[in-house]
Amino acid sequence: MQALEQKGLLPAQMLAQLPTFMAKIDALAAELGLALADYQADHIALRVNDREEAEALHQAWLAYGEEWSNNEINGRPIIVIGFHEPLKVGPWTIEALELPYPGDKQYPQEGWEHVEFVIPSTVNDTDSLKTVLDETFPTLAWDRLSEQGIKVKASSPSGEHERLANPTYAFKKAGVCIKLHPCSLKAVIASENA
Template sequence: MQTLEQKGLLPTQMLAQLPAFMARIKQLALELGVSLDNYQADHIALRVNDWATAEQLHQAWLAYGEEWSNNEINGRPIIVIGFHTPIEVDGWTIEALELPYPGNKPYPQEGWEHVEFVIPAKAADTDALKVVLDNTFTALAKGWDTLAEKGIKVKASSPSGEHERLPNPTYAFKKDGVCIKLHPCSLKAVIDSEQA
């Protein structure tokens, strides 16, 4: 089995790859007609395909922060690590890392996969969130029908952990191995709701 270093997945390697990944996030936002400059880049997520790699990464990233949450969602652990020092990249401050243990779907590439941005709102479901997004981003509101032609996949979901009290519907926009997720509450707020 390849080591984390051979896979390019050591935290130091991944942090070095972050500016290029965020440039791709910005490019996707541009295609969506969405300016995210003034919104919180809540957390960043990576994807790996085997359990042993996820376990190694889980331990490696704990040197950079503390475990905020270890929750089972859709039958697999999702780890959230809050950084001791938030990561500053491209004008955004990212406070947490999401590390899902692998499910049954292999990813074409391991590494950074998505960034979730907080669009503050009281939206209890995906329909309410869509109204918020349409009102916030007029270019997106006019362009939903053209996203598929641009090769952008859209997925609306309401993922939730066992003890979450705060609804956090999400819209995900994915293209070429990069994904932007928009939701109304920060991951920290959702985790705090579990402990309430």
């Protein structure tokens, strides 16, 4: 726990950093032309590079919520903890934490990494999701994003028992990432149990 405290990664420290991180999310959304205030900030994700630290954080965050899911995705555990008290930041109420155990990739910075927003639709692939995003956010200038230093990644992550497709677009710049997908994590987890 001492290593986590030195890195500022204990839950209380992370919660204190949340307003600053969400201000960066808001600034990236504005740069992208995404008006996200009316959309659900589904969950927030935390990244660490050390497995023992991930295990310690997993246990520490359980004081703030209950484990909704412990699923193997892309060869590593991804923990989802639903908060007892959802986090309220700006116009958003965040109901869950995603804590991926580290894989092969080393993150340049540990701590808060992304927020995923639900853009409700029934699409089940990234091409259809892009069409929805174009209609929902007409000011999103895909062709200029790389000039702005924004990396875009489309993916369709899924756990072993998921029955609900949840294609995702990620927009990343300067260690901050916004992900957009059609279904909430809660709905995806519920589909595993269906």
